[in-house]
Amino acid sequence: MTEFGKNPDREWLKQRIIGVSVCIIFAFSVLFLRFVYLQIIKGEEFRILSEKNAVRLTGIKAPRGLILDRNRKLLVDNRPSFNLKIMIEDAGDLKETMRKVSQMMEIPFEDLMKKISDAGQGAFYKPVVLQEDISRDHLAIIEAHKFDLPGVFIDIEPTRHYIHNKTASHLLGYLGEVNNDELLGGKYPNVKTGDSIGRYGVEKSFETYLQGKRGGRQIEVDANGRTINVLKTVEPITGLDLKLTIDLDLQQTAEKMLADKHGAVVALDPNTGDVLVMASAPSFDQNDFVGGINSKKWKALMTDRGKPMSNKAIQGEYPPASTYKIITSMAALEEKVIDLHTTTFCPGFFKYGNRVYRCWSKHGHGNVSIIEAITQSCDVFYYQAGDKVGVDGLAKYAMASGLGKKTGILLEDEKKGLIPTSSWKKKRFNEPWHRGETLSIAIGQGYDLVTPLQMAVFIAAVGNGGTLYKPRIVSTIEGSQGNVIKEILPEVSGRLPAGVKTLEILQKGLLDVVETDRGTAKRIRLKHVKIAGKTGTAQVFSVKSGEKLKTEHLDFYLRDHAWFICYAPAENPVIAVSVLIEHGAHGSTAAAPIAAALIGQYIHDPLAEEIETKVLEEESETE
Amino acid sequence: MFDRRLIENFDWGFLMVISSIGCLGLVVLYSASSAGHEAGIVSVLFKKQMVWMGAGLIIMMILTIVDYRELDKLHLFIYALCAGLLVVVLIFGQISGGSRRWLALGFIRIQPSELMKIALIISLASAYSTSVSQTGINFRKLIKPAVLSLIPFALIVDQPDLGTAMLMILIAGSITLFVKVERKVFVTLFIAGLSVVPLFWFMLKDYQKDRILTFLNPDRDPLGAGYHIIQSKIAIGSGMLTGKGFLKGTQNALSFLPEQHTDFIVSVLAEEWGLLGVSVLLTFYLILLLWGLNIAYNCRNMFGSILAFGITAMIFWQIFINTGMVMGLMPVVGVPLPLVSYGGSSVITNMVGFGILLNISMRKFSSH
Numbered sequence: 001m002t003e004f005g006k007n008p009d010r011e012w013l014k015q016r017i018i019g020v021s022v023c024i025i026f027a028f029s030v031l032f033l034r035f036v037y038l039q040i041i042k043g044e045e046f047r048i049l050s051e052k053n054a055v056r057l058t059g060i061k062a063p064r065g066l067i068l069d070r071n072r073k074l075l076v077d078n079r080p081s082f083n084l085k086i087m088i089e090d091a092g093d094l095k096e097t098m099r100k101v102s103q104m105m106e107i108p109f110e111d112l113m114k115k116i117s118d119a120g121q122g123a124f125y126k127p128v129v130l131q132e133d134i135s136r137d138h139l140a141i142i143e144a145h146k147f148d149l150p151g152v153f154i155d156i157e158p159t160r161h162y163i164h165n166k167t168a169s170h171l172l173g174y175l176g177e178v179n180n181d182e183l184l185g186g187k188y189p190n191v192k193t194g195d196s197i198g199r200y201g202v203e204k205s206f207e208t209y210l211q212g213k214r215g216g217r218q219i220e221v222d223a224n225g226r227t228i229n230v231l232k233t234v235e236p237i238t239g240l241d242l243k244l245t246i247d248l249d250l251q252q253t254a255e256k257m258l259a260d261k262h263g264a265v266v267a268l269d270p271n272t273g274d275v276l277v278m279a280s281a282p283s284f285d286q287n288d289f290v291g292g293i294n295s296k297k298w299k300a301l302m303t304d305r306g307k308p309m310s311n312k313a314i315q316g317e318y319p320p321a322s323t324y325k326i327i328t329s330m331a332a333l334e335e336k337v338i339d340l341h342t343t344t345f346c347p348g349f350f351k352y353g354n355r356v357y358r359c360w361s362k363h364g365h366g367n368v369s370i371i372e373a374i375t376q377s378c379d380v381f382y383y384q385a386g387d388k389v390g391v392d393g394l395a396k397y398a399m400a401s402g403l404g405k406k407t408g409i410l411l412e413d414e415k416k417g418l419i420p421t422s423s424w425k426k427k428r429f430n431e432p433w434h435r436g437e438t439l440s441i442a443i444g445q446g447y448d449l450v451t452p453l454q455m456a457v458f459i460a461a462v463g464n465g466g467t468l469y470k471p472r473i474v475s476t477i478e479g480s481q482g483n484v485i486k487e488i489l490p491e492v493s494g495r496l497p498a499g500v501k502t503l504e505i506l507q508k509g510l511l512d513v514v515e516t517d518r519g520t521a522k523r524i525r526l527k528h529v530k531i532a533g534k535t536g537t538a539q540v541f542s543v544k545s546g547e548k549l550k551t552e553h554l555d556f557y558l559r560d561h562a563w564f565i566c567y568a569p570a571e572n573p574v575i576a577v578s579v580l581i582e583h584g585a586h587g588s589t590a591a592a593p594i595a596a597a598l599i600g601q602y603i604h605d606p607l608a609e610e611i612e613t614k615v616l617e618e619e620s621e622t623e
Numbered sequence: 624m625f626d627r628r629l630i631e632n633f634d635w636g637f638l639m640v641i642s643s644i645g646c647l648g649l650v651v652l653y654s655a656s657s658a659g660h661e662a663g664i665v666s667v668l669f670k671k672q673m674v675w676m677g678a679g680l681i682i683m684m685i686l687t688i689v690d691y692r693e694l695d696k697l698h699l700f701i702y703a704l705c706a707g708l709l710v711v712v713l714i715f716g717q718i719s720g721g722s723r724r725w726l727a728l729g730f731i732r733i734q735p736s737e738l739m740k741i742a743l744i745i746s747l748a749s750a751y752s753t754s755v756s757q758t759g760i761n762f763r764k765l766i767k768p769a770v771l772s773l774i775p776f777a778l779i780v781d782q783p784d785l786g787t788a789m790l791m792i793l794i795a796g797s798i799t800l801f802v803k804v805e806r807k808v809f810v811t812l813f814i815a816g817l818s819v820v821p822l823f824w825f826m827l828k829d830y831q832k833d834r835i836l837t838f839l840n841p842d843r844d845p846l847g848a849g850y851h852i853i854q855s856k857i858a859i860g861s862g863m864l865t866g867k868g869f870l871k872g873t874q875n876a877l878s879f880l881p882e883q884h885t886d887f888i889v890s891v892l893a894e895e896w897g898l899l900g901v902s903v904l905l906t907f908y909l910i911l912l913l914w915g916l917n918i919a920y921n922c923r924n925m926f927g928s929i930l931a932f933g934i935t936a937m938i939f940w941q942i943f944i945n946t947g948m949v950m951g952l953m954p955v956v957g958v959p960l961p962l963v964s965y966g967g968s969s970v971i972t973n974m975v976g977f978g979i980l981l982n983i984s985m986r987k988f989s990s991h
Contacts, residue, residue: 008925012757016801017920020932024912027943032905034950038860039898046860050874050894055857057850216846218853232845 053089054220055231056125059192062212063158065239067172067202069248070274070475074163076172076203081159081291082139084152085127088116090225091151100149104141105131129194132291133159150224160196162286168251170280170311171244171411171473173201174289190214199289201311202242202473205410209477209486212239240485241478245274253601254279257594257615262582263562264312264452267598270460270567270576272490273469275409277577277598278453280316282308305557314407314414317449318580321536322377322587323563324398324444326462326506328386329370331397333502337388340505343369346380350439357383357439360537374509375519377535379443386442391433394441395421400497401458402468403450408493409471417454420447445539452580455565457493460576462506463532463567466496510534511570520588521564524596526605531596532573533566535587559583564591568599575602633687634984637914641962641977644907645676648888648963654870655884655891656965668884668965675967679974686978687985694979695926698742698749702771705742708735709778716782723782734968736787739775740794741975744933746771747795751802752926759805768799785838786956790940797936802929838954848955851887854880855949859893866897884965886957889949904963908942918980921987931983934976941973 038046049055067076084105091097094116102109112130119128130152134142142154160175175196182188182197190213191197197211198204215236220229247267254265258281267277282304288297301308310316320327332338348364350357359365359379365372373381386394398404404419420441422433440446453471461468470491477486496503510532513519520535538561562584567573577595584590593615600608649672656666694701708726712735716723725732747768754764772795779788804812824832833843841848858874867873872894874880880887893901915935922928938961945960947953959969 007923008755008928009757013920013928016803017916020801021913021916024909024916024939027939028905028909030952031943031946031950032902034947034952035859035893035898035901035905038856038950039863039893039901042860043863046857047863050857050861053873055850055853057846218845218850232842232849234846 049220052221052223053125054222056219056221058127058217058219060215060217060234060236061157061195062214062236063238064160064212065210065241065480067210068241068243069246069251070244070276071247072243073248075168075244075246075248077161077163078158079161080156081133083129083155083157084131084134084138084142085129085155086116087125087127087151087153087225088119089125089151090221094151097149097152100145101130101142101152104145105134105138107131126193127153127155153225160286160290162290164248164252165287166283166285167248167255168246168278169201169283169286170313171201171246171275171278172286173203174199174286175203176289177292201411202244204412206242206474206477209240210242213237238480241480241482242474243476243478245269245272245276245472245475246278247276247602250598250602251277251279253612254594254598255281255283257597257612261584261590262306262312263580263584263591264316265577265579265594265598266313266452266456267575267577267602268456268460268469268471270464270469270573273457273460273472274475274490275471275473276575276602278311278313278473280310280312282306284308311411312580312582313452314409314411315451316580316582317415317417317451318561318563318582319446319448319538320403320444320450320455321538321561321563322444323455323459323534323536323565324448324450325374325377325382325442326459326510326534327398327401327403328382328389328394328442329374329506329509330401330496330498330502331389331394332385333370333505334397334498335389335393338370338385340371341369343367344373344378344381344384346378348380350380350383352383352387352436352439355436370505371509371512372518374506374534375512375516377513377520382442383439386438387435389442391438391441392421392423394438395419397497398448400494401461402494403454403458407453407457407471409453410473414453415451417451418447418449444536452578455563455580456576456578458496459533459565459567459578460573461496462503462510463570463573463576465500466498466503467492468494468496507532507570510566514566515570521566521592523588524592524611525607526568526596526600526611527607529568529599529603529605530570531566531568531599532570533564533577533592533595535592536563536565537561537585537587538563540583556583559585562587562590564588564595566592566595566599568603575599628988629985632985632988634918634981637911637918637977637981637984640907640911640914644904644911644962647904647907648960649673649676650869651888651892651895651963652884652965654872654895655888657870671967672965672970675970679970682971683974683978683981686975687982689982690986691927691930691979691982692924694745694930695749695752698746702742702746705735705739706774706778708733709739709775711735713778713781724784731967736775736779736782736784737968737972739779740787740791740937741934741972741979743772743775743791744794744798744937745930747798748926748929748933751798751929755802755925755929759803760799760808761805762808762811765799765804765808768795771795784957785835785954786944786958789954789956790937790944790958793940793944794933794937797940798929798933801932801936838956841951841955851880852949852951852955855887855890856951858887858890859950862894862897862900864897864899866893866895866900869895871895882957885959886945886964887949888960888964889946892963912939912942915980918984918987922983923987927983927986931980934980937976938973 063078069075098112102112115130116128176199178191178195178197198207215234217233218231219227222228254277258279261281263281265277265279284301345367346359346365348359348362365376365378368378368381398419404417406414406416425433437446441448470493472490474488476484478484513533514521514525514531521533540558540560562581564587565578567576577598579591579595581590593611597608597612652672653669656668712726717725717727724734726735750767754760776788776791837843841852858880872891874894880890883891912935919928919931922931941958941961944953944958948955959966961973
């Protein structure tokens with residue numbers, strides 16, 4: 001082997017360089033011949049294609065996944081929508097064409113021109129949507145005149161269809177057209193201008209599963225822009241289906257009873273945390289949002305005092321009122337400031353310092369123990385028990401019971417409520433806590449705020465022996481053949497801070513609320529099923545002491561909120577319900593019957609229908 | 624210290640060729656970057672490119688001052704610096720278009736993979752210059768060049784930038800074949816390569832296979848790369864013999880071409896200037912490449928010869944891949960056309976290469 005050292009051998013180098021030169025010249029010949037082939041041999045053909053811009057792409061929308069209830073009943077699907085579009089570059093005399101379209105479609109000419117100018121310049125060969133979802137009649141007219149309307153065409157695309165109008169609107173949500181920021185944000189890589197994405201509810205929080213993937217076609221068009229040849233097709237990929245935990249029948253019953261009221265109903269399976277019902281009233285029609293809601297309807301929804309766009313089950317924050325006495329009982333028992341036999345005398349009021357705190361019963365409850373106190377909801381008993389535990393002690397038990405923090409349900413903008421502590425007040429108002437305020441807290445008034453869903457999770461835990469579940473709304477995510485892609489399993493989020501004995505006492509008290517004649521909810525007793533629950537009446541407007549206004553004389557928006565939280569059957573619960581009726585006045589009359597009707601329907605109790613009818617009748621009376 | 628002979632030996636002809644291509648490139652870029660703008664408005668891209676070209680020319684001239692043989696001594700340092708930048712870009716780089724290629728340095732962004740091409744050529748020239756022999760390179764002496772090539776390849780694949788990674792391998796392979804390997808080494812490597820590919824293939828995940836298949840065959844992606852190639856072919860073909868005229872390309876003006884100012888700029892040239900315009904550009908490129916080879920031949924120093932060849936190979940592969948791609952002969956990859964495509968990193972890298980070529984050319988009569 002001879003090495004060259006630093007200086008190359010001339011002959012060797014020459015031979016290498018010549019070899020490389022030949023390779024380069026050969027490669028350039030290949031390139032040149034390819035240019036000759038494209039520009040000379042096929043040149044004419046390509047010139048024609050380029051002059052009419054004949055080869056184009058068109059998108060194919062992907063159908064979104066379906067949404068089913070727990071029994072596989074269809075809640076949301078897709079239906080074909082006939083969308084009227086125009087390819088401006090093919091339109092010829094645009095104004096003339098638009099004038100014709102305006103006449104045939106009965107749309108003002110200016111509106112059409114505005115849509116075209118809104119679509120923006122610079123986007124060549126992108127169709128502009130003139131009108132989505134046109135009627136069959138209009139479709140027939142357009143089709144009949146299509147040769148007079150250059151550039152105008154009908155695109156059949158899947159659009160969202162909510163099968164049961166106004167049912168579970170807040171839970172299911174709706175779609176809206178994607179905006180520029182979202183497109184640039186990179187969160188939705190498969191979404192293109194003009195596509196819709198989930199804007200609310202499950203449609204939003206499960207967007208990535210539901211949306212599917214766009215397809216498209218390479219097409220060849222004639223001089224009028226009509227497709228003469230489909231060159232290649234990429235089929236869209238349908239989105240994944242969601243199986244919810246909702247029970248459609250129960251949901252509809254709840255919504256029927258909530259109609260004309262303001263409030264929320266949540267029902268859970270206490271053994272899994274499955275959300276069986278989530279209703280919020282007033283509601284809205286999701287189908288109004290398909291293809292874009294008109295501004296008049298939107299304005300009406302936004303200005304309605306009943307806040308139809310808010311999901312009160314997770315966003316409504318209300319004082320828990322007497323339902324909070326379960327927390328106070330638990331804290332007092334666990335902290336051993338009372339036991340099963342401790343009694344308190346209730347004369348109808350409680351003097352604390354120089355102030356008098358009233359019991360809701362003017363005549364008083366006499367000597368009461370804890371079971372009696374729960375059953376009759378005696379305020380005086382809880383003033384004293386709460387005072388002994390103290391505000392921070394109560395807060396500790398409330399927080400450990402899941403109040404004052406989000407439940408973690410997979411819906412956007414869940415509110416966490418408020419459980420006050422002395423340090424919170426210091427921070428918030430820079431004022432020390434007054435012991436007197438603890439008395440209000442003990443009966444669920446004052447700063448305390450909870451959501452109906454939090455109370456449902458809590459009461460379910462009392463019923464099931466202490467397990468707090470993260471509420472589950474979607475159980476499985478499936479492919480279009482029903483093949484399970486992902487299973488969302490029930491998830492335990494914590495345990496009630498209470499021992500078996502304490503829970504047994506609470507359960508007994510709650511059962512007596514319904515099942516004894518002194519109980520505050522005795523009127524909702526079912527035939528076979530035993531319900532255990534607690535009523536609550538939350539003050540919205542404080543009446544001057546001594547004065548007692550009749551509810552009917554109060555302005556509607558100043559009336560008290562009505563609560564009822566319960567589970568059934570008491571001995572082995574399969575359903576837990578939380579009902580809040582805004583300005584419903586009394587928990588026992590406005591909220592409790594709704595819960596009882598739902599339980600009765602779910603567990604097939606013969607009295608269920610009777611109660612439901614009564615609720616519906618009372619409604620029409622108040623009209 | 625400075626030798627007057629150097630100025631006398633300055634390669635004015637080569638500079639003329641570079642300038643001609645540069646001017647041609649600017650004319651095409653003017654047209655490509657005016658798509659979608661009103662007539663008469665000089666686009667920002669065009670102005671920026673002028674600045675890059677100017678900066679490139681200055682860097683090129685500066686690089687002729689110091690004897691290129693200094694690069695031989697510094698090769699490991701240069702290599703380590705560029706490889707270091709590649710590591711940094713993987714950690715701190717800006718993501719654009721799904722890959723991490725850019726490093727933001729104050730007001731400019733650099734693409735370390737571009738600089739790495741030059742560093743790799745210098746290192747390989749240095750490594751091979753001491754081991755070239757009549758019979759070819761043996762296995763043992765191939766180890767160092769192999770390691771030098773695979774490190775940047777792996778780092779660039781990781782970004783991922785398949786085009787530049789492929790370019791690296793082609794440049795390294797060209798240099799290796801140029802210096803000649805032993806016959807048995809060549810045969811062994813060839814067979815080993817053939818057997819490793821299927822093995823490697825089975826290790827890939829489905830989506831990775833899909834990406835590579837689409838890379839090799841754009842028709843698999845009719846809504847993306849496949850569509851771009853069709854539009855590019857229509858643009859090129861519709862130019863016919865004499866073209867549609869300056870600023871008259873309809874495929875260009877209506878934005879039917881993707882990336883018409885970078886990767887698909889040849890399509891704009893072909894549409895507006897026809898086969899005649901294309902022939903002029905190809906001829907200039909051919910002169911440029913043969914000139915580069917001539918510099919390699921006339922250099923009396925092994926390191927310089929290999930270095931000159933390596934840079935010429937780098938220019939060649941960019942031209943060949945880019946032009947082949949827009950005509951549907953090559954995978955769709957982001958390899959810019961030297962001196963014509965818009966892009967600062969590309970302009971600077973190529974100018975650095977030309978500076979080194981000029982440097983070698985000037986010193987052809989001095990040998991150690």
